[in-house]
Amino acid sequence: MVWMSWTLPTALFFGGxxxxxxxxxxxQIVSPCVxxxxxxxxxTSRGxxxxxxxxxxxxxxLTFVALTEVxxxxxxxxxxxxMIILMRWG
Structure with missing residues (x-):
């Protein structure tokens, strides 16, 4: 990832x-969704x-960055x- 000058957090984010x-x-291949x-x-579908x-x-x-110091x-x-709530019950 050096060629893109990415920091470790950025690389981990996009890798995730x-x-x-x-x-x-x-x-989706194993169990097509309804x-x-x-x-x-x-x-909605899973995607x-x-x-x-x-x-x-x-x-x-973005809200945390803009409005808090947390x-x-x-x-x-x-x-x-x-994400867990949304994927399960959304």
Whole structure:
């Protein structure tokens, strides 16, 4: 990753996203999903919920950076909890 001048946290972040995408693709191949309606006001598939979760997790982190002095690990923990809730019941 030196050729892109990435820091370790940046490389870990994008590596994590890549692993999530590989895991979701494998899960879709092994067990195709059926669209359903949870607490979100739209019918969604697993991929839709993943996208919504990643997008809202970015907003959670941006909010923490803009409005608080709290460590980003707190925002990350909240994002993980949000993703679990969204993927399960969204």
């Amino acid at each position: 996203i890549a692993l999530i995408l590989v895991a979701m693709t494998t899960w 669209e359903r309606k949870g607490f979100l006001p739209i019918v 839709d919920r993943l996208f919504i979760g990643l997008l809202t997790s970015a907003f959670i982190h 460590a980003l690990l707190v925002a990350t923990a909240l994002s993980v909890i949000w």
